[in-house]
Amino acid sequence: MEFKVKSVLGKMNVHPERIILGIDPGTSVLGYGVIRVLGKNKSELIVLGVVDLKKYPDHYLKLKAIYERVQQLVIEYLPDEVAIEAPFFGKNVQSMLKLGRAQGVAMAAVLSRSVPIFEYAPRKIKMAITGQGNASKEQVAAMLKSILKVNDFDQKYFDATDGLAAAVCHSYQLHGTGGGAKVSSWEKFIKTNPTRVKK
Numbered sequence: 001m002e003f004k005v006k007s008v009l010g011k012m013n014v015h016p017e018r019i020i021l022g023i024d025p026g027t028s029v030l031g032y033g034v035i036r037v038l039g040k041n042k043s044e045l046i047v048l049g050v051v052d053l054k055k056y057p058d059h060y061l062k063l064k065a066i067y068e069r070v071q072q073l074v075i076e077y078l079p080d081e082v083a084i085e086a087p088f089f090g091k092n093v094q095s096m097l098k099l100g101r102a103q104g105v106a107m108a109a110v111l112s113r114s115v116p117i118f119e120y121a122p123r124k125i126k127m128a129i130t131g132q133g134n135a136s137k138e139q140v141a142a143m144l145k146s147i148l149k150v151n152d153f154d155q156k157y158f159d160a161t162d163g164l165a166a167a168v169c170h171s172y173q174l175h176g177t178g179g180g181a182k183v184s185s186w187e188k189f190i191k192t193n194p195t196r197v198k199k
Helices: 059-077 093-111 122-130 137-147 155-175 186-192
Strands: 002-004 017-024 029-038 042-052 081-085 117-120
Touching: 017 059, 017 155, 029 059, 029 155, 042 059, 042 155, 059 093, 081 093, 081 155, 093 117, 117 122, 117 155, 122 137, 122 155, 137 155
Parallel strands: 017 081, 081 117
Antiparallel strands: 002 042, 017 029, 029 042
16 A cells, blocks of 8 residues: 655755655565655655554565565665664564564665665654654654654555654654654764864
């Protein structure tokens, strides 16, 4: 299932554009979103979708489906970077193991096409999008709708909006902007904010 948006910002060439693929790996549903970023505050949704893994009877077939679909996405949309949500640490060890495998297979598919990967904790992604680390899927989707100026997201795309949120979070990290996004080091802060350094 996919939701595609006609490009509006593609006609503007003020800043070099970047394509970011965001992935929320799962063992039942894998969500993804692709955005085009132009400058600091201009982003548009290119595509949003899910890979339904429930139809596969075997865990290994699910991993194969993840690998093939993620590689297909990289080939089709040619992202400059991929942002992936890190597994959430739960109490069920078996579930964690399966989720870790799903993430690893998605990462291998991306790396097979030599695209850099950036990993973000679920709490960090939610904080970047909504300002709250414990925001619900509905709250994340509502903020993404506002940020990307999309009319609405169908509820069936809530797993996809988690992948989309990872992409938007990464776009904020690139520019050191956005709801709660933090720059990882002083060196990077100085490089991205030269006017704020007093000499």
